[in-house]
Amino acid sequence: xxxxxxxxxxxxxxxxxxxxxxxxxxxxxxxxxxxxxxxxxxxxxxxxxxxxxxxxxxxxxxxxxxxxxxxxxxxxxxxxxxxxxxxxxxxxxxxxxxxxxxxxxxxxxxxxxxxxxxxxxxxxxxxxxxxxxxxxxxxxxxxxxxxxxxxxxxxxxxxxxxxxxxxxxxxxxxxxxxxxxxxxxxxxxxxxxxxxxxxxxxxxxxxxxxxxxxxxxxxxxxxxxxxxxxxxxxxxxxxxxxxxxxxxxxxxxxxxxxxxxxxxxxxxxxxxxxxx
Amino acid sequence: xxxxxxxxxxxxxxxxxxxxxxxxxxxxxxxxxxxxxxxxxxxxxxxxxxxxxxxxxxxxxxxxxxxxxxxxxxxxxxxxxxxxxxxxxxxxxxxxxxxxxxxxxxxxxxxxxxxxxxxxxxxxxxxxxxxxxxxxxxxxxxxxxxxxxxxxxxxxxxxxxxxxxxxxxxxxxxxxxxxxxxxxxxxxxxxxxxxxxxxxxxxxxxxxxxxxxxxxxxxxxxxxxxxxxxxxxxxxxxxxxxxxxxxxxxxxxxxxxxxxxxxxxxxxxxxxxxxxxxxxxxxxxxxxxxxxxxxxxx
Numbered sequence: 183x184x185x186x187x188x189x190x191x192x193x194x195x196x197x198x199x200x201x202x203x204x205x206x207x208x209x210x211x212x213x214x215x216x217x218x219x220x221x222x223x224x225x226x227x228x229x230x231x232x233x234x235x236x237x238x239x240x241x242x243x244x245x246x247x248x249x250x251x252x253x254x255x256x257x258x259x260x261x262x263x264x265x266x267x268x269x270x271x272x273x274x275x276x277x278x279x280x281x282x283x284x285x286x287x288x289x290x291x292x293x294x295x296x297x298x299x300x301x302x303x304x305x306x307x308x309x310x311x312x313x314x315x316x317x318x319x320x321x322x323x324x325x326x327x328x329x330x331x332x333x334x335x336x337x338x339x340x341x342x343x344x345x346x347x348x349x350x351x352x353x354x355x356x357x358x359x360x361x362x363x364x365x366x367x368x369x370x371x372x373x374x375x376x377x378x379x380x381x382x383x384x385x386x387x388x389x390x391x392x393x394x395x396x397x398x399x400x401x402x403x404x405x406x407x408x409x410x411x412x413x414x415x416x417x418x419x420x421x422x423x424x425x426x427x428x429x430x431x432x433x434x435x436x437x438x439x440x441x442x443x444x445x446x447x448x449x450x451x452x453x454x455x456x457x458x
Numbered sequence: 459x460x461x462x463x464x465x466x467x468x469x470x471x472x473x474x475x476x477x478x479x480x481x482x483x484x485x486x487x488x489x490x491x492x493x494x495x496x497x498x499x500x501x502x503x504x505x506x507x508x509x510x511x512x513x514x515x516x517x518x519x520x521x522x523x524x525x526x527x528x529x530x531x532x533x534x535x536x537x538x539x540x541x542x543x544x545x546x547x548x549x550x551x552x553x554x555x556x557x558x559x560x561x562x563x564x565x566x567x568x569x570x571x572x573x574x575x576x577x578x579x580x581x582x583x584x585x586x587x588x589x590x591x592x593x594x595x596x597x598x599x600x601x602x603x604x605x606x607x608x609x610x611x612x613x614x615x616x617x618x619x620x621x622x623x624x625x626x627x628x629x630x631x632x633x634x635x636x637x638x639x640x641x642x643x644x645x646x647x648x649x650x651x652x653x654x655x656x657x658x659x660x661x662x663x664x665x666x667x668x669x670x671x672x673x674x675x676x677x678x679x680x681x682x683x684x685x686x687x688x689x690x691x692x693x694x695x696x697x698x699x700x701x702x703x704x705x706x707x708x709x710x711x712x713x714x715x716x717x718x719x720x721x722x723x724x725x726x727x728x729x730x731x732x733x734x735x736x737x738x739x740x741x742x743x744x745x746x747x748x749x750x751x752x753x754x755x756x
Contacts, residue, residue, distance in 0.1 A: 390582025
């Protein structure tokens with residue numbers, strides 16, 4: 183094929199790509215569009231927008247129950263993010279740097295939890311949470327959410343630590359540092375982007391999680407955002423615009439953080455998904 | 459250098475224990491959220507426990523498993539779950555393959571699109587579920603208008619149609635999972651040596667022959683493995699059908715995950731629900747094992 187022919191083909195295929203992508207992403211873009219359309223436009227199904235409005239967002243942020251849910255989701259998500267980082271970094275370091283009896287079993291155990299869907303352990307978890315008197319608490323939810331991103335976090339960070347030359351740490355140990363000191367001072371700063379990505383990932387997973395929250399939480403004071411959105415869907419008085427605005431509040435941070443940390447996460451996902 | 463043996467020993471011990479101490483919290487979480495609940499579910503499945511009758515479980519032996527066999531609604535949900543699972547994976551492959559081939563080019567648009575295509579995968583179910591309900595709503599949905607025009611939907615939303623609801627939600631489920639397959643296929647496509655295509659082109663192979671002879675054999679393992687992973691996820695679905703139709707209309711979208719959820723929260727029979735989850739685990743383990751075994755024999 184000539185250079186011009188190839189260029190032409192690329193342009194045609196790019197156009198096809200753009201069209202297909204627009205079609206595939208329509209359900210998501212439509213949520214964002216509806217959240218800023220006036221109710222009149224939504225009801226008439228007109229494709230031509232009359233004006234852009236922030237009314238739905240004003241409405242949603244003036245609701246007490248939604249604000250409480252926003253606060254709860256922020257609390258749970260932040261603790262889960264920090265907790266995942268604090269647990270995953272040492273675990274990944276241990277799996278990467280040491281050889282010891284049972285290491286492969288431990289690695290497999292952690293990876294296997296990733297493959298276990300929440301539905302598979304839902305019943306026993308609900309019974310256990312109730313027996314412990316932790317039903318309707320954010321404590322139970324936070325703890326369960328820790329398991330969402332932890333396995334991928336450990337395996338992703340292990341890959342990054344594997345790539346840091348041991349010699350760097352050994353040099354620090356010879357200079358009188360302990361092995362843990364060497365890890366904190368030498369290796370940790372080098373893998374910091376990956377650690378931040380892992381924390382972000384854990385936050386996002388907790389932020390959008392629905393089933394476990396649905397199973398252990400019923401009262402308004404401890405509801406998280408996905409449950410609050412469901413409450414907004416009151417059959418007697420609900421506005422599609424407001425529900426879509428609520429959807430944007432839930433989706434926006436997820437989408438934003440994912441696009442920011444895409445490279446680290448995609449690498450980790452494919453490595454975790456295919457190697458395992 | 460001048461450390462005595464007494465001083466030396468604890469240090470050696472702590473050094474031995476260090477890797478275990480570092481990994482312990484992660485193991486604790488894995489055991490508490492996965493290992494322990496699985497064992498507990500197994501124990502629970504042998505109990506007789508109907509919350510309206512007794513607050514505490516009593517040993518029931520195989521009572522739940524006997525009840526499973528004669529539960530006709532459960533059997534219908536069981537077959538429906540297979541349709542749902544295979545349908546979801548089929549949609550995932552059908553959508554992902556052309557997209558991956560299209561995105562496997564080195565242009566700015568293709569690179570940007572490879573990032574944006576991941577959005578359905580990362581957007582939470584609750585947002586997608588309500589988004590699709592909005593699109594399919596009989597009063598405000600633009601997609602409903604299109605379906606009505608095509609004669610697929612009447613005046614009521616297609617989600618209220620017992621014959622169509624499962625097909626529609628299965629498609630949405632495949633759409634949601636498709637990006638993961640695209641990601642994996644892109645990785646597989648990029649690892650095919652360009653020389654293979656060049657040699658085939660010199661031999662005069664048509665694009666279709668090149669696709670069947672080179673591309674397909676190189677990515678079929680990826681399709682199988684990722685298809686299996688996505689199939690397991692689909693088998694255990696709950697969020698999407700629950701958010702969109704609560705398993706309705708008339709149980710049309712009640713898959714096993716929903717049956718199990720209702721067994722705990724509506725029927726108040728946690729032990730029966732545990733038995734369902736144990737059966738689901740056994741089926742899944744068997745199916746995965748068989749598929750991988752068949753694969754190895756080929």
